[in-house]
Amino acid sequence: MTTDDIATVAREYFPNRTVEDAHAHGSGHINDTYATTMRDGEESKRYIFQRINRTIFRDVEGLMDNIARVTAHLRKKADASPQDAHTRPLTLVPTRTGRFYHEAATGEAWRVYEFIENAQSFDVCTGPEQAREAAGAFARFQRDLCDLPGGPLKETIPYFHHTPRRYAALENALLDNAAGRAAGVKAEIAFCSARKAMTARVLDLMEAGRIPQRTTHNDTKLNNVMIDARSGRAVCVIDLDTVMPGSVLFDFGDMIRTSTPTAPEDEPDLNKVRIDLAIFEGLANGYGAVARNFLAEYERENLVFSGKLITFTIGIRFLADYLAGDVYFKVHRPGHNLDRARTQFKMVEEIERHEDEMEAIVRSALA
Numbered sequence: 001m002t003t004d005d006i007a008t009v010a011r012e013y014f015p016n017r018t019v020e021d022a023h024a025h026g027s028g029h030i031n032d033t034y035a036t037t038m039r040d041g042e043e044s045k046r047y048i049f050q051r052i053n054r055t056i057f058r059d060v061e062g063l064m065d066n067i068a069r070v071t072a073h074l075r076k077k078a079d080a081s082p083q084d085a086h087t088r089p090l091t092l093v094p095t096r097t098g099r100f101y102h103e104a105a106t107g108e109a110w111r112v113y114e115f116i117e118n119a120q121s122f123d124v125c126t127g128p129e130q131a132r133e134a135a136g137a138f139a140r141f142q143r144d145l146c147d148l149p150g151g152p153l154k155e156t157i158p159y160f161h162h163t164p165r166r167y168a169a170l171e172n173a174l175l176d177n178a179a180g181r182a183a184g185v186k187a188e189i190a191f192c193s194a195r196k197a198m199t200a201r202v203l204d205l206m207e208a209g210r211i212p213q214r215t216t217h218n219d220t221k222l223n224n225v226m227i228d229a230r231s232g233r234a235v236c237v238i239d240l241d242t243v244m245p246g247s248v249l250f251d252f253g254d255m256i257r258t259s260t261p262t263a264p265e266d267e268p269d270l271n272k273v274r275i276d277l278a279i280f281e282g283l284a285n286g287y288g289a290v291a292r293n294f295l296a297e298y299e300r301e302n303l304v305f306s307g308k309l310i311t312f313t314i315g316i317r318f319l320a321d322y323l324a325g326d327v328y329f330k331v332h333r334p335g336h337n338l339d340r341a342r343t344q345f346k347m348v349e350e351i352e353r354h355e356d357e358m359e360a361i362v363r364s365a366l367a
């Protein structure tokens with residue numbers, strides 16, 4: 001992607017400004033993200049230009065309609081609660097014709113967000129205080145969407161956290177063996193089949209009406225919240241592509257998955273991958289302080305389990321993608337998805353080993 005291509009898109013948004021700089025930004029696995037500086041006379045301002053992954057998101061119109069609804073609602077909530085004023089909703093920039101995305105002649109779909117300045121996203125958590133901040137922001141996000149008007153959001157990826165279907169997809173990828181890698185993952189497959197029994201627990205409880213369906217984020221990776229460089233506070237929840245009907249447990253589980261490990265998601269040396277219980281305590285306290293006011297009984301009881309379930313589920317997805325030849329997640333080296341799958345499975349073991357301590361931490365965080 002060159003500055004020229006960005007310039008073509010930029011004309012649809014800012015017909016009177018010029019592109020001063022554009023470069024790839026962040027470490028997301030799905031979309032193509034560019035930090036773009038636009039110049040208007042003497043003034044420069046940065047924006048995020050993002051090419052939406054259309055292979056994954058089939059209904060861009062529906063997706064962007066969700067994001068417009070969610071950000072408008074969050075803005076009203078933020079204006080009404082000055083005590084949470086440090087966290088602001090993501091701001092979509094409209095095209096010059098007032099649309100929330102631009103479809104290029106090539107079929108590519110582009111959107112633009114205001115750039116969140118003086119902030120950073122983290123792939124590995126720096127400590128309990130940061131975990132508390134991030135979890136608090138995601139909890140307020142869930143709270144504020146409890147009364148989203150206009151009916152349920154569109155499902156942007158059907159069956160996104162449906163672990164039994166993810167498991168079946170893994171079994172199919174193993175049978176297909178599209179990349180000829182099946183023989184090398186016997187230990188990982190054995191690990192998965194030993195845990196197949198847990199895959200349906202949350203979905204069964206949802207079906208039985210014990211766990212409510214709510215509007216949730218569904219991708220609460222630590223690096224999907226922007227942290228202010230100076231204050232360390234969570235200033236914005238980003239990556240709203242999967243905001244749709246779901247369970248708060250999937251969100252809490254993904255916070256555990258991405259905040260509590262002592263090493264990055266793709267760490268090849270599994271000895272470095274452990275759970276940091278002090279970080280977990282910060283996370284549980286940050287989440288609990290807000291969520292204790294709206295969580296139902298079965299949600300509370302499954303918070304620790306959700307960490308195991310979602311970590312297992314994402315591990316299955318990485319492994320299936322490795323077997324399929326790396327067609328879904330962006331990879332940057334050979335075996336990247338396999339390394340990612342292995343760290344997830346190591347974290348599942350870590351949660352299994354520390355389940356009792358984690359349950360005690362959650363009980364006290366919700367008290």
Ligand code: ADP
Nearest residue numbers: 026028029030031048113114115116121223239
């Ligand atoms: P993906 O779906 O590929 O993960 P994200 O929307 O999460 O894409 O964006 C990727 C990264 O870009 C984020 O982790 C964050 O570091 C950065 N980013 C995204 N939106 C903004 C923004 N509005 N301001 C500053 N940085 C952003």
Ligand code: GN1
Nearest residue numbers: 027028029030219221224239242314
């Ligand atoms: C993707 O987009 P990003 O990088 O924040 C993925 C998540 C996975 C995560 C694993 C739409 O998140 O579901 O948990 O990678 N997003 C989508 O790191 O599939």
Ligand code: MG
Nearest residue numbers: 028223224239
């Ligand atoms: Mg992201």
